[in-house]
Amino acid sequence: MTGDIDHEVAEYWKENYDLRYIMERDWDKLGENLKGKIHIYCGDMDNYYLNNAVYLMEDFLESTTDPYYEGEVLYGDRAEHCWNGDPELPNAISRLRYNSMYVPKIMKRIEESAPKGADLTSWRYE
Incomplete structure (x- = not known):
């Protein structure tokens, strides 16, 4: 109601819900x-300006080492x-x-991360 920030509440949210902060x-x-x-x-041009948070997340992810995140961050133009x-x-x-957009990515991930000797063919219908 007053616009005052309750710093204790803000810190709690940061520690428990800020995914970028938690991952970092x-x-x-x-x-x-x-x-x-x-x-x-x-x-x-996210309607809620969430792209700004994604830029921060991408900066963190691109800085990771040991291990590097090996994922992707893509932006839709406008x-x-x-x-x-x-x-x-x-x-x-x-x-x-x-x-059709995501199954190929999922299949690639399964193939790359499957345990040694895993059956990667009998359940595929190509």
Whole structure:
């Protein structure tokens, strides 16, 4: 009501809900489990200005070492909130084809991270 910031509450939110801060703080514990799993898609004209937070996240992710995050951060040129990574079609259409957009990425990740000797062929229907 007053506009005053409750710094104790802000600090609590930062420690418990700020994903970029948490990953940066705990990368030495989280990094190996997150390597190759972080894929962020954001319109560069997000209706809620969330692209600004994504820029900060990308800066952190690109700075990671031991391990490097091995994911992707993509921006839709002049795209709005909920842009989903398709640079060719508007969201209303590309939402209808998520399977064809993301299954190849998922399959690549499975192949790269499967345990040695895992069966990677019998369940594939190509």
